[in-house]
Amino acid sequence: MFHLQTVSRPACKITAVVIAVVVAMVSALPAVAQSSEATCSLWGRAGKLIYQDDFDKDLRQWQVESADTKNSDISVANHQLLIDAAKGATVWFKQKLSGDILIRYTRRVVMEQGRNDRLSDLNQFWMATDPRNQNIFTRKGVFEQYDDLRLYYAGIGGNTNTTTRFRKYQGNGERSLLTELNERDTLLQANRDYVIETTVYQGCTRVLVDGKVFFSYRDKDALRDGYFGFRTTQSRQQVRDFKIYQLE
Incomplete structure (x- = not known):
């Protein structure tokens, strides 16, 4: 016959510890599921x-901000946007x-011994807004001037092609x-x-x-509207086949 009183106190303590551990594990399950869903x-x-934009005419859809206009050339030719930047430059798409x-486009960094050729900074801004000014197009292309904006930023091959960063x-x-990434x-x-594809979808x-x-990032305070801009510094780049789709 089994008697409860035969169970020693140390055994009871061990059993209680085991139960506590199991309860803790079960309690943690919803948090794991929530993390997975996130x-x-x-x-x-x-x-x-x-x-x-097929870049077949001019820059009418774009706002250019360049830190050195004398030694830079930002224009369109042969169905391409040409960004030949001596210093910092941002080319904003004017539509909010x-x-x-x-957002999809094709882009290359040109290295052919041009005056500004440098393998670096295939960058972009997206969902950019200025919390203090409805007009975002007020800067001169200097990178630090954009610090007070709200936006997402990708810098591919930055710092002379040593880092790739998302901020x-x-x-x-x-x-x-x-x-x-490096x-x-x-x-x-x-x-x-x-071919660069940037998606904004449901947070x-x-x-x-x-x-x-x-x-890839789920943002609890997602940026749901704003401007897109090509960004670089001291490099020569070509962009073509720029398209923006609504997602279903």
């Missing part, structure tokens, strides 16, 4: 083409974007570093065409480079 896995599909969107600018001078296949190759944003995920 990852970005759905990205929609490309629907209506809402904007495009909102909602779930996909969120908070609108108060803080530039939060979200991801930093593996060889996340840096730039000269004279190579890269998440992502950057693909030739189909590979470089950055």
